[in-house]
Amino acid sequence: MNQQPESSSSSPAHNGPADDTALVKSELDQGVLSLTLNRPERLNSFTPEMHRQLAVALERAEADDAVRCVLLTGAGRAFCAGQDLSNRQIQPGDAPPDLGLSLEQHYNPLIRRLTTLPKPTLAVVNGVAAGAGVSLALACDITVAAHSARFIFAFSRIGLVPDSGASWFLPRRVGHARASAIALLGETLTAAQAQEWGLIWQALDDELLARTSRQLAQQLATQATTALGMTKRALLASASQPLDPQLDLERDLQRLAGRSEDYREGVAAFFAKRHPHFHGR
Numbered sequence: 317m318n319q320q321p322e323s324s325s326s327s328p329a330h331n332g333p334a335d336d337t338a339l340v341k342s343e344l345d346q347g348v349l350s351l352t353l354n355r356p357e358r359l360n361s362f363t364p365e366m367h368r369q370l371a372v373a374l375e376r377a378e379a380d381d382a383v384r385c386v387l388l389t390g391a392g393r394a395f396c397a398g399q400d401l402s403n404r405q406i407q408p409g410d411a412p413p414d415l416g417l418s419l420e421q422h423y424n425p426l427i428r429r430l431t432t433l434p435k436p437t438l439a440v441v442n443g444v445a446a447g448a449g450v451s452l453a454l455a456c457d458i459t460v461a462a463h464s465a466r467f468i469f470a471f472s473r474i475g476l477v478p479d480s481g482a483s484w485f486l487p488r489r490v491g492h493a494r495a496s497a498i499a500l501l502g503e504t505l506t507a508a509q510a511q512e513w514g515l516i517w518q519a520l521d522d523e524l525l526a527r528t529s530r531q532l533a534q535q536l537a538t539q540a541t542t543a544l545g546m547t548k549r550a551l552l553a554s555a556s557q558p559l560d561p562q563l564d565l566e567r568d569l570q571r572l573a574g575r576s577e578d579y580r581e582g583v584a585a586f587f588a589k590r591h592p593h594f595h596g597r
């Protein structure tokens with residue numbers, strides 16, 4: 317059973333007048349901050365301004381206690397087609413671009429922000445995801461996708477290297493044999509294949525995507541947010557350290573969790589044989 321989080325859509329940071337021209341639309345409802353990439357005519361590919369708006373939205377999400385889950389999706393028929401390639405054609409005589417700078421300034425901070433956000437994130441892949449758009453989907457804690465969605469590892473198709481965390485997420489989710497073939501061949505995966513191979517959590521019928529993902533986000537938003545944030549930290553750390561320091565980290569995090577209001581509530585609810593009412597503290 318889902319419960320309503322304490323704070324509903326009351327944060328001024330997210331509740332300005334609805335702005336349909338925003339490149340990242342933001343809406344807070346019952347603890348779920350929905351962020352919608354909004355350049356549908358360019359399949360929600362990234363420009364510096366879209367990066368800027370997403371960074372601002374995620375900074376606010378982190379600071380605002382009313383946000384207990386972030387849901388990320390795309391407007392129109394795509395989730396995100398990666399970097400906007402419109403101005404990327406190189407003419408004879410042009411100096412070669414510094415794509416490393418673009419990663420340093422925009423994509424790497426975005427992936428770091430998402431993976432270290434002390435709140436759960438849910439990617440709802442409503443349509444095609446390509447290049448860094450795939451990376452974005454994989455950087456969220458839970459990724460669901462419409463059956464009609466596609467994951468296109470487009471990097472090698474245009475002579476680039478998997479970036480924005482793609483080379484890190486991919487082998488950890490699907491194993492080296494599949495990661496290597498997918499990345500080198502620039503493969504396209506269906507949502508069903510992505511689920512079967514462990515790249516994403518669930519492929520959902522298109523008609524059910526909005527409702528099911530909403531329920532999932534709502535469920536995340538009613539849980540013990542601080543503990544979920546620390547769970548993210550533990551899982552991320554596990555990728556880069558042996559068991560021994562991981563046990564120490566679990567001890568430290570559990571010490572903090574044990575002092576939380578939500579833990580007290582969780583145990584009280586267990587003995588009272590009722591559902592807990594967490595406040596995310």
Ligand code: LHQ
Pocket residue numbers: 357358359361397398399400401402415418419423444446447448449468470471474476479480
């Ligand atoms: C686009 C784009 C797009 C601009 C569709 N840009 N317009 C690189 C550099 C630096 C740092 C960071 O990291 C990276 C990594 C990357 O992300 S590199 C970019 C990787 N992405 C791609 O290579 C995907 C390019 N797009 C496609 O391959 C196709 O559009 C897909 C397969 C996604 C969808 O195909 P269709 O369903 O056939 O749609 P479409 O191609 O007709 O696209 C619709 C429109 O969107 C079209 O414009 P038009 O004016 O002809 O209607 C496209 O040009 C535009 N569009 N992706 N990334």
